[in-house]
Structure formats: C-alpha cells, structure tokens
Amino acid sequence: MNDVTKGKTILVLGGGLGGVVVATELRKKLSSKHKVILVERENNYVFSPSLPWLMIGTRRRKDITRSRAKLTKLGVEIISGDIEKINAIQRSVQVNQQTLIGDYLIIALGVEYADETIPGLVEAGNTFYNIDGAEKLNEARLKFNSGRIAVLVTSLPFKCPAAPVEAALLLENDCRKRNIRDAVQVDMYTPEPGPMSLSGPENSKQLRAMVEARNITYHAEHKVTEVDAENKKIIFANGVTADFDLLAYVPPHQAPKVVIDAGLVGESGWIPVDKFNLKTKFDNVYAIGDVTGIKLSVGKPLPKAGVIAHGQAEVVVHNIVHEISGQGSSKKFEGRGACFIETGAGKAGMGNGNFYAEPKPQMKLHKPGYLMHLGKVAFEKYWLFKWF
Ligand SMILES: Cc1cc2nc3c(=O)[nH]c(=O)nc-3n(C[C@H](O)[C@H](O)[C@H](O)COP(=O)(O)OP(=O)(O)OC[C@H]3O[C@@H](n4cnc5c(N)ncnc54)[C@H](O)[C@@H]3O)c2cc1C
Structure with missing residues (x-):
C-alpha cells in the first residue's frame, strides 16, 4: 500500500x-x-x-x-x-x-550530437539540428547564389526522420524564390534505404518521388566517413565522393x-x-x-x-x-505518432499512424497542401503558448 x-x-x-x-x-x-x-x-x-x-x-x-x-x-x-x-x-x-x-x-x-566524430564535418558545413547552426546556415544561404547544396544525414538513428527531407525541400524552394534555381543543384545523401523507411516501402517511395519531382537528387545508402573541408568534398564508405558548395547536415547522435x-x-x-x-x-x-x-x-x-x-x-x-x-x-503508451512534413511554398504534408501495430507499423502519408502548412504553423503557436 x-x-x-x-x-x-x-x-x-x-x-x-x-x-x-x-x-x-x-x-x-x-x-x-x-x-x-x-x-x-x-x-x-x-x-x-x-x-x-x-x-x-x-x-x-x-x-x-x-x-x-x-x-x-x-x-x-x-x-x-x-x-x-x-x-x-x-x-x-x-x-x-x-x-x-x-x-x-x-x-x-x-x-548528444557528436559532429566531431566525422573528420572535417564541422569545418565544412553547418547543422540545422541546433539553433546556432540553423542561424549560420541562414547566413550562408543568403551568400550562396550558384553551385551545389548538399543535405547530409551523417548516421542513424537521428531524430525526426522527416527533418532532412524538409530541409532539402525548403532550401530548394528558397532557391526558386530567389530566382537562382537554374544555377543550383540540390542533393540529399543518407545512409537510409529511403526517406522515412519505417513508414513502409510505399510511403518511402512516394516521399522520395516527391523529393525527386523537385529535381533534388536522392542518394540512398551513402554513409559519410569524412569531409574534405578544403576541397569541399564528402567522402562516403561506398567509395563515392561528392562535391558541394553549401553543406547542411544532420549530426551523428549518441x-x-x-x-x-x-x-x-x-x-x-x-x-x-x-x-x-x-x-x-x-x-x-x-x-x-x-x-x-x-x-x-x-x-x-x-x-x-x-x-x-x-x-x-x-x-x-x-x-x-x-x-x-x-x-x-x-x-499505456500506444506507439502513435504524427509528423508534419513542410515542403515549401506554403505547403506541408503529414505522416501519421501507429508504430506499435503488429506485425508492422501502420503509417499513412497525406499529400502536401496549404491547410496542412497552416496546421503546422498553428501547432507551433499552440505548443509554445500552452507550455510557456
Ligand atoms: C530540426 C529538427 C526538427 C524536428 N522536427 C520535429 C517535428 O516536426 N515533429 C516532432 O515530433 N519532432 C521533431 N523534432 C524532434 C524533437 O525535437 C525531439 O524528438 C524532442 O525534442 C525530444 O524530446 P526530449 O525531451 O527527449 O529531448 P530534448 O527536447 O532534446 O530535451 C533534452 C534536454 O536535456 C537537456 N540536457 C541534456 N544533457 C543535460 C545535462 N547533462 N544536464 C542538464 N540538462 C541536460 C538539454 O539541454 C535539453 O533541454 C525535430 C528535431 C529537430 C532537431
């Protein structure tokens, strides 16, 4: 008792x-x-x-x-x-x-982020996974007018599986807004087999198609080993190297x-x-x-x-x-989750479902639209108002 x-x-x-x-x-x-x-x-x-x-x-x-x-x-x-x-x-x-x-x-x-475990990473780019890094990327993007943007997921697991997709789509949209899109190539590199792969192969395929429809090249199963900051090159475990001019990364998590x-x-x-x-x-x-x-x-x-x-x-x-x-x-915590996926130009999509469903997680992907973006904005305001 x-x-x-x-x-x-x-x-x-x-x-x-x-x-x-x-x-x-x-x-x-x-x-x-x-x-x-x-x-x-x-x-x-x-x-x-x-x-x-x-x-x-x-x-x-x-x-x-x-x-x-x-x-x-x-x-x-x-x-x-x-x-x-x-x-x-x-x-x-x-x-x-x-x-x-x-x-x-x-x-x-x-x-805890472990950026320093990948040689050259910190010198070569910035992370949008903390506020200082996101601010530095904002400054860097304004000085960037042509060349290659690389959005790099360094390792698994990382929080918010949608965030790197959002980052790539938002940066791409920013280039269009600033009329520099024709002079820019956007690439995503990740060790994952596909974006948000836990949501199921169909959803992951759809998300990848959404990214590629914006002319962003999605490089799956690319695990970075080091970055050559001086020559602006990412080196991957599979032997591939990739050039970049602006590097936005998801840091290793531990x-x-x-x-x-x-x-x-x-x-x-x-x-x-x-x-x-x-x-x-x-x-x-x-x-x-x-x-x-x-x-x-x-x-x-x-x-x-x-x-x-x-x-x-x-x-x-x-x-x-x-x-x-x-x-x-x-x-009991029942394993349910939902996540907005901001896609730029005032639109957002959403993934939601049950990760504890048997025999496998059941997730649904909702197509991007204006209402969902307003929902994401409203959620931000509501959350900050409710708890602070
Ligand atoms: C770019 C980005 C976008 C995201 N988007 C979404 C989204 O759209 N939807 C979503 O659901 N999630 C999103 N997330 C993920 C979400 O922010 C995290 O999953 C969530 O914050 C986890 O909460 P937590 O309490 O476990 O950890 P945190 O919120 O990280 O809190 C941990 C706290 O512990 C403190 N701390 C750590 N070590 C110590 C110590 N030794 N002494 C004292 N304090 C310490 C830290 O300062 C921190 O305040 C996003 C994350 C990022 C980075």
Whole structure:
C-alpha cells in the first residue's frame, strides 16, 4: 500500500520537450506537499520543429525560443546546471556540486550530437539540428547564389526522420524564390534505404518521388566517413565522393555522456525501457523521449520525435500520479505518432499512424497542401503558448 500522506520528490532530468511536459503536468496534478524538481543546463527552451524555418529565414531566434519562467510560476523548482552524475539505484544526481535525491527519477535528457566524430564535418558545413547552426546556415544561404547544396544525414538513428527531407525541400524552394534555381543543384545523401523507411516501402517511395519531382537528387545508402573541408568534398564508405558548395547536415547522435557513464544504456546505445510504461530496470526510474531505445516488432527502433516524447511524458505523468494518489488505473503508451512534413511554398504534408501495430507499423502519408502548412504553423503557436 502506498503511503499517501508523505510528500514525494520527483526529479525530472532535462527540460526539453519531454521534460517540460512531465514537470508541468506533474506539478498541476500533484498536491503541493510533493516536490517537482526540473534540472536543465540551458537557460532557454528551443522549439526544434521550427529550426528548418529558421534556416531559411522565416523564423528568428526569438520566435522559437522561450524561458521556462511559466514552470517556476506553477511551482516547479528549476535547477539550472549541468547534470554531472546519475546514480539510478539511489535515484540521485549531482549538479552544481550538490546531490539531489528523488523518490522518482524521470530521465528526459535527449541526445548528444557528436559532429566531431566525422573528420572535417564541422569545418565544412553547418547543422540545422541546433539553433546556432540553423542561424549560420541562414547566413550562408543568403551568400550562396550558384553551385551545389548538399543535405547530409551523417548516421542513424537521428531524430525526426522527416527533418532532412524538409530541409532539402525548403532550401530548394528558397532557391526558386530567389530566382537562382537554374544555377543550383540540390542533393540529399543518407545512409537510409529511403526517406522515412519505417513508414513502409510505399510511403518511402512516394516521399522520395516527391523529393525527386523537385529535381533534388536522392542518394540512398551513402554513409559519410569524412569531409574534405578544403576541397569541399564528402567522402562516403561506398567509395563515392561528392562535391558541394553549401553543406547542411544532420549530426551523428549518441546518448548523453552522463547517461552512458551511469551505465544506463543497453546494447542499442540508448536507455532500454518498457515500451508501454517507460520504466527502466531501476525502481521508480523512468526514461522518455530521444534518450530511450525501444525496439519495434520489425526489429527497428521507434523513431525519436517530439510527438513520441510528448505521448510518453503524458503516460509517465498519469502513472506516477496514479501510484502516488492510489486513484484511477494505469495507462499505456500506444506507439502513435504524427509528423508534419513542410515542403515549401506554403505547403506541408503529414505522416501519421501507429508504430506499435503488429506485425508492422501502420503509417499513412497525406499529400502536401496549404491547410496542412497552416496546421503546422498553428501547432507551433499552440505548443509554445500552452507550455510557456
Ligand atoms: C530540426 C529538427 C526538427 C524536428 N522536427 C520535429 C517535428 O516536426 N515533429 C516532432 O515530433 N519532432 C521533431 N523534432 C524532434 C524533437 O525535437 C525531439 O524528438 C524532442 O525534442 C525530444 O524530446 P526530449 O525531451 O527527449 O529531448 P530534448 O527536447 O532534446 O530535451 C533534452 C534536454 O536535456 C537537456 N540536457 C541534456 N544533457 C543535460 C545535462 N547533462 N544536464 C542538464 N540538462 C541536460 C538539454 O539541454 C535539453 O533541454 C525535430 C528535431 C529537430 C532537431
């Protein structure tokens, strides 16, 4: 029987998309005798789905960046600092030379980028996977008037499988808008067999056709080994080399070092969790979002995406509140996800479905249109308004 009279401390590690949802909802749903502490190292939250827009100048930094002051107002205790150590058995973390101990630990630390693991990459281009890189690409694109644009996916897995497709389509559209399209070649290089291949061969084929219809050359199964920054050449494991003038890349992803050092990652390199309730093998320790590794029945990992992190966050909140209050019943994360695919010129498509469907994920691709683009814009505004 739970002790419903004693206040609990819930430590939420990481105040990104998943952590903000968990901390906010727990604070709203638990009485004030329980403590919700959020530990985050960055001062501001960045809404990543809008980074491709920032890269082409339709958003500015301030449009997609928010302080977490609203969480503090709600009663979430925010500790700003770098988590240096996690002890999952003791449910303790070290930050700013202090040790915090929780009754519950929710790990929502996302991914760490490892650009430096590919020689020459950092010197040769910029990534649209963080706000500084996206801003630099915006500056670089304005100086670029002819030549070759390469959108490069460096390795698998990477978050938001649609983002590189969006980036290529938006950059291509930008060239048309600036009347330089005839002087530009756009290429996509990726280790994947096709775009969003987990959505099924038919959907992937359709997406690829959409990219190619815009005269973007899609180079599947190209795994970069190094980039010759001086001569502007990408070198791939299959022996192919490719020239570029403007390089926009998706960096290699890995679990954050603090998570690896804590012995939390499994064979996949990510934190193994129960796919329905997000529990790790440690008592009262949960992990959600990009930092987790969930193997689907088809043998591939559940994609890393905000919509997934959000859905998992809601389930973990529900179940912790249920456990603490002793009321209601527990919930399961059911593997559903949806994702807009911005295609430029005021249009967007969408992929949605169920990744946990048996015997394989069931995904539907919706053709690009103006309404879907408005939906994406509305979602951005709604999300930033609701949580910040
Ligand atoms: C370009 C781009 C476009 C995207 N588009 C979409 C989209 O359209 N739809 C969609 O669903 N998803 C999209 N995503 C993916 C989505 O942003 C992520 O999947 C989502 O943010 C994952 O949430 P998370 O909480 O797991 O991790 P994050 O949101 O990355 O949060 C992790 C947090 O942990 C903090 N942290 C890490 N280490 C430490 C430490 N040692 N100490 C303290 N704090 C730490 C980080 O600062 C960060 O705030 C996109 C991502 C990118 C990059």
